[in-house]
Amino acid sequence: MQACGELLLVRGRPCLNLKEAAENYRALLDLSAVFGNGNPVKLEVGSGNGGFLLELAAREPETNFLAVEVCTNVILTAMERTRTKGLPNVRFLNIPAETIPCYIPAGSIEEIFLNFSTPLPAKGCERQRLTSPRFLSIYRDILVPHGRITQKTDSAVFFEWSLVQFAGNGFEVVAETRDLHRSPYAEGNIVTEYEANFLSQGKPICMARAVKIV
Ligand code: SAH
Numbered sequence: 001m002q003a004c005g006e007l008l009l010v011r012g013r014p015c016l017n018l019k020e021a022a023e024n025y026r027a028l029l030d031l032s033a034v035f036g037n038g039n040p041v042k043l044e045v046g047s048g049n050g051g052f053l054l055e056l057a058a059r060e061p062e063t064n065f066l067a068v069e070v071c072t073n074v075i076l077t078a079m080e081r082t083r084t085k086g087l088p089n090v091r092f093l094n095i096p097a098e099t100i101p102c103y104i105p106a107g108s109i110e111e112i113f114l115n116f117s118t119p120l121p122a123k124g125c126e127r128q129r130l131t132s133p134r135f136l137s138i139y140r141d142i143l144v145p146h147g148r149i150t151q152k153t154d155s156a157v158f159f160e161w162s163l164v165q166f167a168g169n170g171f172e173v174v175a176e177t178r179d180l181h182r183s184p185y186a187e188g189n190i191v192t193e194y195e196a197n198f199l200s201q202g203k204p205i206c207m208a209r210a211v212k213i214v
Contacts, residue, residue: 021099028105034091035064043068043104043142044113045097045130050078050090052115052192057082057090059190064089066104070096097130100138109142114151116194119158131162136169145214152180152207154198159206171210180205 032038040063044053047067057065067090069075075094082090093103117130126132131151139149149171153159156178166173177183181199185207195205 021102023101026102029103031064031066031105031108035089037064039064039089040110041066041108042111042113043109044115045100046070046114046117047078047092048074048115049193050075050081052113052190053090054078054081054085054087055190057087058085061089063110064091066091066093066109068093068095068097068100070094097135097138100142104142106141107144110144110147112139112143112147112149114149114153115192116153116198117151117158119153119155121155121157126161129158129161131158131165133165133169136165136171140170140212143212146211148174148209148211150207150209152192152195152205154194154203154205156206159208163208166208166210170213172213173208173210175209176207178204178206180207183207 031041035041042056042063043066045068047053047069048071050067053065053067057063067075067078069078069092072094075092079092082092095103114130118128120126120129127134129135143149149166151159151162153162159178163173163176175185177185180186180189181204191199198205
C-alpha cells in the first residue's frame, strides 16, 4: 500500500474504506512501551472531553487507559485536563474508530467503553453506529478473551438495536438496565459529560455490559 495524494492506494486501487485501509496498513503500538509498564489497558471509543476516562484513571491507577476520539478539538481539551491532573496512565489516539486495527494490537484490551456514542437513528446509518457488526468485529479482535464492552446511551432505539448486535456478533450480554440511575448499577457509576446533560433533562440512561464469547 502507498499514499497517493489524499487517497490511499490499497493493492493498487484507491481506497476510501477506512477499515480496509487499516487492515492493510498497520502501525501497531507496543502498549507496554507506550505506558511504560505492562498493566492492563482499557479503551474508551468517542471519549469527548475525557471526563469519564480521567475519573476512572484516577480511581484505577494500576490500569492504563486509551482514549480514541475522532474530533481534534475535544481530544485536545481532554489532553490538557490530563496534564493538569498529572495522570500518568492515560494516552490519546486522535483517530476514527474504523482505524483502530491499524494501531491497537489484537488481544490487548481488557474493556471497551462506549459512552453516549452518536445514536444515528436514521435508516441507512446503521453501519456508522459504533455497535454495528463491523465495529463489533474490530472490538472482538482487540479484546482479550472474555474482555467486555460497557455501553451507556440515552437512546432507547439505539440501545435495543445494540443489544441485538451484541448477541449476534460474538458477545453475551451479561448485564442490562434501561434506568441506570434507579438500578443497582448506579453505585460507582461515573457520570460522563453527556450523561450529566441528559440527567438534567430527566432522561433515563440505558446501560449494557457484553462479554466476548471465546
Ligand atoms: N463519551 C463522551 C462524549 C459522547 S459524544 C460523553 O459521554 O460525554 C460522542 C463522541 O464520539 C464525540 O466526541 C464524537 O466526536 C465521537 N465519535 C463519533 N464517531 C466516532 C468515531 N467513528 N471514532 C471516534 N470517535 C467518534
